[in-house]
Amino acid sequence: MSKIIAIANQKGGVGKTTTSVNLGAGLATLGKRVLLVDIDPQGNTTSGVGINKADVANCIYNILIDDIPPHEAIQETKIEGLHIIPATIQLAGAEIELVSTISRELRLKKALGLVKQNYDYIIIDCPPSLGILTINSLTAADSVIIPIQCEYYALEGLSQLLNTVRLVQKNLNPYLQIEGVLLTMLDARTNLGIQVIEEVKKYFQEKVYRTIIPRNIRLSEAPSHGQSIITYDRRSKGAEVYYELAKEVLSYE
Ligand code: ADP
Numbered sequence: 001m002s003k004i005i006a007i008a009n010q011k012g013g014v015g016k017t018t019t020s021v022n023l024g025a026g027l028a029t030l031g032k033r034v035l036l037v038d039i040d041p042q043g044n045t046t047s048g049v050g051i052n053k054a055d056v057a058n059c060i061y062n063i064l065i066d067d068i069p070p071h072e073a074i075q076e077t078k079i080e081g082l083h084i085i086p087a088t089i090q091l092a093g094a095e096i097e098l099v100s101t102i103s104r105e106l107r108l109k110k111a112l113g114l115v116k117q118n119y120d121y122i123i124i125d126c127p128p129s130l131g132i133l134t135i136n137s138l139t140a141a142d143s144v145i146i147p148i149q150c151e152y153y154a155l156e157g158l159s160q161l162l163n164t165v166r167l168v169q170k171n172l173n174p175y176l177q178i179e180g181v182l183l184t185m186l187d188a189r190t191n192l193g194i195q196v197i198e199e200v201k202k203y204f205q206e207k208v209y210r211t212i213i214p215r216n217i218r219l220s221e222a223p224s225h226g227q228s229i230i231t232y233d234r235r236s237k238g239a240e241v242y243y244e245l246a247k248e249v250l251s252y253e
């Protein structure tokens with residue numbers, strides 16, 4: 001069985017990339033075959049697993065626009081069992097170029113269909129928008145994980161995201177489910193975080209993961225070393241919680 005999970009929220013800075021990299025690393029460490037798909041032109045997942053974007057020959061852009069087979073873009077990472085389809089800034093043009101393409105919403109789904117059987121999990125790191133790249137991701141995915149930052153206005157903008165999910169379910173991918181809602185960057189020293197947790201749980205109920213990601217300085221340092229938290233500092237709180245999240249995701253298989 002293999003599962004394609006999109007990590008989506010059109011807000012920037014809520015922990016999509018951190019979750020993609022570290023959930024992916026956690027699942028791979030637990031023995032799963034994992035493919036990360038970076039579909040954000042910023043390419044933070046790509047650099048986050050230690051790939052120098054200047055050295056990338058083929059990226060997700062060439063799959064979506066030039067129709068190259070995905071295996072020509074897939075790269076290994078330092079973690080065994082963790083592969084990636086990288087993104088470079090070239091992808092920034094894709095939003096516009098895809099507009100005039102036939103079945104433009106289905107291009108990622110078609111491409112991932114060619115490699116899906118090689119992986120237990122495919123994790124797509126979405127850009128901070130609800131444009132055609134996120135639509136491609138939700139169309140290709142079996143389910144979506146929504147990271148929500150524990151801060152004021154945490155739920156703001158979520159109705160737009162959920163509306164997009166419903167539109168995709170109705171028109172492109174009736175099987176799309178909400179895999180889970182992940183609370184991120186909790187500052188345990190404030191009451192605000194507790195209030196947000198309650199608010200989000202009231203709204204999403206059992207969809208909220210038991211694992212809550214706290215603010216952890218090591219998590220924010222790891223990307224600049226091109227490493228997941230699991231290789232950067234295995235004993236940190238950040239590594240512990242993302243490892244826990246990986247186990248929780250596995251328990252819902
Ligand atoms: P997104 O992909 O949604 O834009 P990121 O995962 O890139 O969000 O996170 C935004 C910033 O916050 C990054 O600099 C990242 O390193 C940092 N960050 C993410 N999660 C945490 C955390 N739990 N603790 C501390 N810093 C975090």
Ligand code: MG
Binds near residue numbers: 040044
């Ligand atoms: Mg990101």
